[in-house]
Structure formats: structure tokens, C-alpha cells
Amino acid sequence: MVLKKISTFKKTTQWRGIQCGVRWGIQPNDYTEKNLLFLKTCSYNFSSNVLHLRNIGISAHIDAGKTTLTERILYYTGKIKSIHEVRGSDGVGATMDSMELEKEKGITIQSAATNCKWNLNNIDYNINIIDTPGHVDFTIEVERSLRVLDSAVLVICGVSGVQSQTLTVNRQMNRYSIPRLLFINKLDRDGANIERTLHSINKQLNLNTLLLQVPIGIEQKLKGVYDLITNEGYLFKGKNGIVVEIITDKKQILNIDSSFSFDMVELLRNRLFEKLADIDDDFAEFYINNDMNSITSNVYDSIRKCTIENKIIPICLGSAKSNIGVQLLLNNVCKFLPSPKEVSNYGYIYSGGSGSGSGSGSGSSSSSSSSIGDYASSSSNDSGSGSSSTSQNGAKKVQLQCNSSLPMVGFLFKIQEDAMHGQMSYLRIYQGKIRKKEMITNMLTNKKEQVKKIMKMHANMAQEINEACAGDIIAINGLSGRTGTTYTTNIHTNLHLSNIFIPKPVISVAVEISKKNDVSKLTKALNKYTKEDPTFYVQTNEQTKEIIFQGIGELQLYIYKERLKREYNIDINLKNPKINFKETITKPYECSYTYKKQKGGAGLYAHVHAIFEPISENYNDSTHCLFVNEVVGNDLPRNFILSIEKSFKEQIEKGYLYESEIINVRMRLISGKIHEVDSNDLAFKKATIHLIKENYNNFCPILLEPIMLVETVSNYEHQSNILTSITKRKGLVTNIINSMNTIYIHAEIPLKHMFNYINEIRAITQGQGTYTMEFAKYEQVSKSDLDELIKKKQETEAR
Numbered sequence: 091m092v093l094k095k096i097s098t099f100k101k102t103t104q105w106r107g108i109q110c111g112v113r114w115g116i117q118p119n120d121y122t123e124k125n126l127l128f129l130k131t132c133s134y135n136f137s138s139n140v141l142h143l144r145n146i147g148i149s150a151h152i153d154a155g156k157t158t159l160t161e162r163i164l165y166y167t168g169k170i171k172s173i174h175e176v177r178g179s180d181g182v183g184a185t186m187d188s189m190e191l192e193k194e195k196g197i198t199i200q201s202a203a204t205n206c207k208w209n210l211n212n213i214d215y216n217i218n219i220i221d222t223p224g225h226v227d228f229t230i231e232v233e234r235s236l237r238v239l240d241s242a243v244l245v246i247c248g249v250s251g252v253q254s255q256t257l258t259v260n261r262q263m264n265r266y267s268i269p270r271l272l273f274i275n276k277l278d279r280d281g282a283n284i285e286r287t288l289h290s291i292n293k294q295l296n297l298n299t300l301l302l303q304v305p306i307g308i309e310q311k312l313k314g315v316y317d318l319i320t321n322e323g324y325l326f327k328g329k330n331g332i333v334v335e336i337i338t339d340k341k342q343i344l345n346i347d348s349s350f351s352f353d354m355v356e357l358l359r360n361r362l363f364e365k366l367a368d369i370d371d372d373f374a375e376f377y378i379n380n381d382m383n384s385i386t387s388n389v390y391d392s393i394r395k396c397t398i399e400n401k402i403i404p405i406c407l408g409s410a411k412s413n414i415g416v417q418l419l420l421n422n423v424c425k426f427l428p429s430p431k432e433v434s435n436y437g438y439i440y441s442g443g444s445g446s447g448s449g450s451g452s453g454s455s456s457s458s459s460s461s462i463g464d465y466a467s468s469s470s471n472d473s474g475s476g477s478s479s480t481s482q483n484g485a486k487k488v489q490l491q492c493n494s495s496l497p498m499v500g501f502l503f504k505i506q507e508d509a510m511h512g513q514m515s516y517l518r519i520y521q522g523k524i525r526k527k528e529m530i531t532n533m534l535t536n537k538k539e540q541v542k543k544i545m546k547m548h549a550n551m552a553q554e555i556n557e558a559c560a561g562d563i564i565a566i567n568g569l570s571g572r573t574g575t576t577y578t579t580n581i582h583t584n585l586h587l588s589n590i591f592i593p594k595p596v597i598s599v600a601v602e603i604s605k606k607n608d609v610s611k612l613t614k615a616l617n618k619y620t621k622e623d624p625t626f627y628v629q630t631n632e633q634t635k636e637i638i639f640q641g642i643g644e645l646q647l648y649i650y651k652e653r654l655k656r657e658y659n660i661d662i663n664l665k666n667p668k669i670n671f672k673e674t675i676t677k678p679y680e681c682s683y684t685y686k687k688q689k690g691g692a693g694l695y696a697h698v699h700a701i702f703e704p705i706s707e708n709y710n711d712s713t714h715c716l717f718v719n720e721v722v723g724n725d726l727p728r729n730f731i732l733s734i735e736k737s738f739k740e741q742i743e744k745g746y747l748y749e750s751e752i753i754n755v756r757m758r759l760i761s762g763k764i765h766e767v768d769s770n771d772l773a774f775k776k777a778t779i780h781l782i783k784e785n786y787n788n789f790c791p792i793l794l795e796p797i798m799l800v801e802t803v804s805n806y807e808h809q810s811n812i813l814t815s816i817t818k819r820k821g822l823v824t825n826i827i828n829s830m831n832t833i834y835i836h837a838e839i840p841l842k843h844m845f846n847y848i849n850e851i852r853a854i855t856q857g858q859g860t861y862t863m864e865f866a867k868y869e870q871v872s873k874s875d876l877d878e879l880i881k882k883k884q885e886t887e888a889r
């Protein structure tokens with residue numbers, strides 16, 4: 091493809107990026123077959139220079155515009171030929187929402203990966219993008235994506251500002267220390283307000299932000315954005331905003347937006363430089379000694395450094411749907427976000443056995459550690475030896491090197507299966523290189539598996555490649571590992587990367603199959619879904635033989651019902667959802683039990699003496715259970731202690747208050763007695779069961795229930811109806827925000843009172859109100875509620 095040089099500097103250009111002194115672009119008629127083929131080919135020529143690779147996630151609250159933004163990014167980078175809207179009238183749907191259900195409902199359900207190329211300053215940047223869902227029920231998709239990405243774009247709606255899922259996603263990004271850019275979207279919508287959005291960002295996200303742009307016009311009059319650093323206005327014209335016009339003439343900007351304030355620009359510009367100078371000493375020196383009218387690379391270098399170190403979060407603006415500001419965002423992704431080489435990632439070497447792979451997290455912490463090259467059998471010329479450090483569970487922490495000549499280390503973060511490609515395992519390669527047909531080691535099973543195919547993904551389309559290098563994100567055919575598995579080549583230590591944080595299920599529903607013949611088809615489908623989604627569990631109730639779905643929320647379980655129908659033609663009904671209650675104990679109690687059966691034949695004898703106590707006063711932060719062996723001397727053989735521990739761990743799966751899992755309990759084994767002939771593992775197991783069962787009331791157990799953080803959104807006139815509905819559902823209102831006639835009510839409501847809330851909220855707001863919720867904490871169930879629950883349970887069981 092011939093890139094056309096557009097010679098005049100301040101004139102319009104078809105953008106693919108800013109070059110130094112010259113601007114280059116693709117003319118619209120350059121989208122010929124030949125050129126698209128070129129773009130396609132060069133898109134897959136990845137990792138030629140890992141410094142020019144960006145692995146970014148696009149995350150936000152529901153409907154903030156992630157998929158619409160990704161569609162524009164793919165269009166401007168030449169990856170797609172035309173733009174299709176989410177739920178657009180052409181019926182095609184956005185590229186990244188490839189699942190039929192996603193297109194139909196206009197929501198993203200699964201994260202989708204793609205890749206594109208953007209040219210900035212004459213350099214081609216390769217960008218791997220993962221578009222994630224906004225709904226909390228699919229939060230695992232955000233979690234697993236952020237676990238393997240180097241940086242992210244957090245999209246915020248310019249009308250609603252920070253919303254409940256913005257907070258969650260921001261917390262998730264903090265968990266993995268992800269450098270990020272904020273993109274304030276939807277500034278073209280009625281009610282858009284930049285000051286209010288910035289205020290909500292500063293108040294609620296606790297981020298040190300750096301505003302880079304201000305809008306030219308707002309709401310329906312939004313025309314472009316003004317760059318505070320270059321002091322230039324940018325208008326987005328032509329078909330789909332592909333023509334970028336740069337304006338420096340103040341009069342011209344005032345003609346477009348008469349309320350535009352250059353005094354405000356001056357103030358914000360100075361604030362930007364002062365903020366940067368406060369954080370970065372090198373920039374401070376430059377700032378004191380230079381006139382900021384002639385901008386040099388120092389400003390960009392400083393923003394880049396502070397963004398990568400997570401000291402600053404730059405903010406860009408625009409409207410994805412109206413095609414405003416996206417090309418500038420792409421420039422800033424390349425300019426300010428890190429390459430894989432600039433992010434520290436770690437592995438953990440466990441001594442003996444198979445490691446849990448659940449180390450304390452990767453991210454950009456700067457503690458010194460050994461290079462994994464030191465632990466490889468192959469000779470490596472880049473072993474970078476540093477001092478090693480030890481993580482909390484005794485594993486040795488080693489730094490991975492983004493270097494393709496070292497032994498390979500990759501992390502499987504997602505599994506997806508479809509009819510066209512079979513099972514695809516998504517891998518992020520942290521170190522080394524992976525080649526087609528090569529054997530790689532599954533570190534959990536220690537078995538070698540063959541890489542049958544390597545693919546670069548573009549939504550649901552795959553392009554086969556022969557090899558992939560450190561820093562890249564790819565899909566592989568032929569692997570059997572589950573989500574969270576580390577794969578390596580030529581590494582002979584027990585190395586695992588830290589696992590993905592997997593939220594626990596809070597809701598379960600019983601499943602009724604319409605046709606009994608569908609059972610084997612159903613088993614196959616559920617195997618696939620549970621493999622793909624680690625937050626979706628399927629169990630069979632031993633007594634009733636009922637199939638139970640467990641998950642994060644009603645929507646997630648409903649989507650699986652729909653998928654069973656569409657993908658496998660299986661009809662099921664979801665019965666009333668059940669809550670995942672937990673039990674905990676509140677008082678320490680010392681007790682003992684002797685299990686004896688010594689009449690005739692081989693007998694059974696075991697005596698167990700232990701203290702049971704809560705681990706922490708805050709059961710929400712506590713580990714589930716702990717077994718501590720405090721037996722002094724050799725009175726109790728090791729195998730019997732192991733039997734007691736095993737039995738304790740089995741017992742806490744079902745408490746004696748409401749048959750719910752027991753959390754926050756520690757068993758301290760003090761002593762035990764044996765009989766020379768009659769003691770065995772079975773006797774000690776039975777003694778432990780009786781010890782817990784018969785003393786359970788003495789531990790003062792309580793029942794805990796999930797409390798959800800709920801955000802309702804509606805017009806002002808429906809506020810009192812919504813407040814009444816919250817009171818009716820025994821909720822506690824924590825905040826009310828009134829913004830331009832829209833009311834946001836935050837409340838904490840027990841999950842058991844949340845069922846069918848969507849129908850109620852629609853009814854009381856004439857269909858325009860909505861809500862989102864996410865798990866907040868576990869809280870004690872009141873005595874009267876507990877009595878009621880027990881009564882209902884007994885009635886159901888008697889039926």
C-alpha cells in the first residue's frame with residue numbers, strides 16, 4: 091500500500107497517525123482489496139519489535155461504549171472496512187460482539203480479542219486489544235483479561251460519570267497495577283457534562299488524573315477536541331470522521347464553539363504541567379527552565395514514564411459513536427502505555443509437589459528477583475541474575491524476561507470452543523517463543539502437549555501463524571490445560587504464574603430438563619461451558635438428583651439457558667434461585683470426643699481433643715478454614731492427624747445450622763489417643779465428625795447471607811417509587827446522586843430479596859429505569875429470618 095504524503099501541515103488529512111513534521115494517511119479509496127490484504131498481512135507480522143507492541147484491555151461500566159469504541163479503533167486502523175453499530179439498524183452488529191446473543195441483546199457477554207496496527211511518528215505499532223463485558227455477571231472476563239494485559243483504556247460515560255461497575259473495574263485494574271488511560275465517551279449525548287464527569291472521577295476513583303484535552307462544543311454540538319499540550323484543535327470530518335482537521339486559529343475555534351474559553355485552556359494547560367512537575371523531578375527542572383510554548387518530547391516522555399509507573403492516569407475525551415477523538419486516543423495508547431518489555435511479570439517456583447499457581451500476583455512491583463533464565467536447562471545468554479525473593483507461601487519469586495531467546499513461559503487465561511476452530515486456549519506469552527507443532531509442558535500435570543495450531547484472533551475469526559513471541563497474546567489448538575495453567579518449554583523447575591482471581595458463586599438455581607433424552611447432550615454442553623467459565627458451576631444434588639447451576643448472577647445463568655437452546659437445542663427451565671448462604675462460628679470452644687466400637691471382631695477406637703475458634707472477627711476477609719496441629723510429642727501418628735484434618739475439611743462443606751458451607755473456622759488439634767489394635771483412619775474420621783456435629787451449637791454458629799451493592803438509574807420523577815421498592819426489599823440506601831434529572835440510588839440489599847427486581851423496576855419507572863448489582867459482602871441473617879428460612883426448608887423437604 092502506498093501511504094500518501096499529505097504535505098500541508100495544518101490542513102486536513104486522512105489519519106493513520108501523526109508523523110514528525112509530516113502527516114500520513116490512507117485516502118478513503120485506498121481501502122482496496124490489495125491494501126486490505128496488506129493491512130491483514132502486516133497485522134499478523136507481530137512482535138518484530140516488542141517495544142512497539144501494546145496489549146490493552148477496554149473496560150467500563152455497562153453500555154459506556156467499549157464495543158462502539160473498539161469498532162472505531164478497528165476501522166481507523168484499517169482492520170475493518172466499514173462500521174457497524176451495536177444493535178444497529180443494518181442488523182450486522184459490532185465486530186467484537188460476534189455471538190448471536192450479544193448482537194441480539196446489544197450486550198457483551200464474552201471478552202473478545204483482536205489486533206490491529208497504528209502508525210505514529212513513522213512507526214508501526216501493533217496493538218492487541220481485548221474488549222470486555224460491562225455487566226458484573228461476566229466479571230470473570232474482565233478479571234482474566236486484566237490479568238494478562240499490560241495496560242488498559244477505562245471508558246467512562248460523559249453523561250453518567252463514574253458508575254458502580256466503573257468502580258469495580260478500576261479496583262480490578264488496581265489489583266493488577268495496570269497503567270491506564272481514561273476515555274470520557276458520549277460527550278455528544280444530551281446531558282453530557284465534562285466538569286461533572288471529572289468531578290465524579292476525582293471523587294470516586296482515587297486516581298491521580300491528568301486531563302489532556304477539552305471538548306470543542308458539547309452534546310449535539312460536539313465538534314472535536316482541543317489538545318492542551320499542543321494547543322491545537324482537532325475536528326473529525328468526512329465519512330466516519332476519518333478526516334482529521336487541525337486548527338490553531340483561535341477565531342476559527344470560536345466560530346465553531348462561541349463558548350470555548352481560551353482562558354480556561356491556559357489555566358488547565360498550566361495545571362497539567364504543574365501536576366507533572368510535582369510528580370516528576372526531571373520534568374520539573376525542564377519546566378522551570380523552558381518556555382512551554384514550544385513543546386518538546388520532554389512532556390511526552392514524562393507523561394509516559396509517570397503513566398507506566400502508575401503515578402498518573404491521562405484523560406482523553408470524545409464520542410465513539412460520533413467518531414470524535416478516537417484517533418487521538420490511539421496516538422496516546424502508543425505514546426503513553428507500556429510495551430510488554432516495560433512491565434514486570436513474575437513466576438513462582440514451588441519446592442516439591444505441584445505448585446498451586448496462586449502466588450501473590452504479578453504486576454509492576456519493582457522488587458528484585460532472579461531471572462527465570464537462571465532456572466532453565468538450556469543455556470541462555472540473557473539470564474539477568476538478581477537476588478531472589480520469597481512469596482508468602484514459601485515460593486521463590488522470579489522475574490520473567492520479555493525476551494524471545496529465553497525458555498518459553500506462557501499463561502493460559504481463557505478457553506473457548508466453537509464449531510469452526512475446536513477448543514482454543516488463549517495464551518499470553520511472557521518469555522521465549524512458541525512454535526507450531528512444538529511440545530510444551532503443562533506445569534500442573536507435568537505432561538507435554540503439542541501445539542497443533544497457533545492463531546491470532548480477530549473476534550471470532552482466526553488467522554493461523556507459525557510462531558509467536560514474548561509479549562504476544564495468541565490462541566492455541568491442542569492444549570488440555572484449564573484456565574490458570576502455566577505452560578513452559580525447557581524449564582525444569584516447578585514454576586507457576588499467579589492465578590486469576592475467580593469470584594465465588596453467590597446464586598444457584600435448580601434446572602428442569604424438558605426432554606429426558608437431552609441428558610447426554612446437556613452433559614456435553616455443560617462440560618464445555620464450565621471449562622470456558624470458571625465462575626459457572628454445575629452440581630447434582632445427591633438426594634434430589636436435581637441439576638444445580640451456580641454462578642455470579644441471574645443474567646449469567648439465564649444466558650446459559652439461552653445458549654443451551656440456541657447452540658444445542660436443549661430446553662430447560664430454571665426454578666427459583668437459591669442463595670449461597672454461609673455459616674461461621676462466633677465463640678472459641680474446647681471439646682473432645684471418643685469414638686468406640688469394640689464389641690466382637692475388629693473394633694474401632696479414636697479419641698480427638700481440639701479447640702474450634704473463629705479465624706478473624708471480620709468473616710468477610712477471613713480464609714475459609716484452617717487446621718493447626720498443636721499435638722505435642724508422638725502420641726498421635728501422622729496418618730491419623732491427616733485423617734482428622736481431612737475429615738474436618740469435609741465437615742465444613744456443610745454446617746449444621748442451615749447445611750451451608752462453614753467459613754472462618756480454625757481447628758486446633760490439641761491431642762488424641764489411640765488403641766494399639768482398634769485405631770485406624772476410619773475411627774479418627776468418625777471421631778472428628780461426631781466432635782464437630784455434637785458440639786456445633788457450643789461454637790455459637792450464625793448464618794451469613796450475601797449482600798449486594800445495587801445501583802438504580804432512573805428519571806428524577808421515579809425516585810420515591812424506587813426508594814419504596816428498596817425499603818420493601820429490606821435495603822439500606824447508601825447514596826443518592828441527582829445528575830441532570832437522572833437519579834442514581836446506591837443501596838445495599840440482601841440477595842435473597844433481589845429476585846425479579848428488574849421486572850419491578852421496569853414497572854415502577856414506566857420501563858425506563860434499570861439497575862446493576864454486584865456482590866458486596868456477607869452479613870449475619872437475623873434470628874427471625876433464620877427461623878423463617880429453617881421453617882421453609884423443612885416444609886420443602888417434607889414435600
Ligand SMILES: Nc1nc2c(ncn2[C@@H]2O[C@H](COP(=O)(O)OP(=O)(O)OP(=O)(O)O)[C@@H](O)[C@H]2O)c(=O)[nH]1
Binds near residue numbers: 411
Ligand atoms: N450517543 C452516543 N452513544 C454511544 C456512544 N458510544 C456508544 N454509544 C451507544 O451506547 C450503547 C452501548 O454501547 P456499547 O458499545 O455496546 O457499550 P459497551 O460498553 O460495549 O456495552 P456492554 O459491553 O454490554 O457493557 C449503544 O447503543 C451505542 O450505540 C457515544 O459516544 N455517543
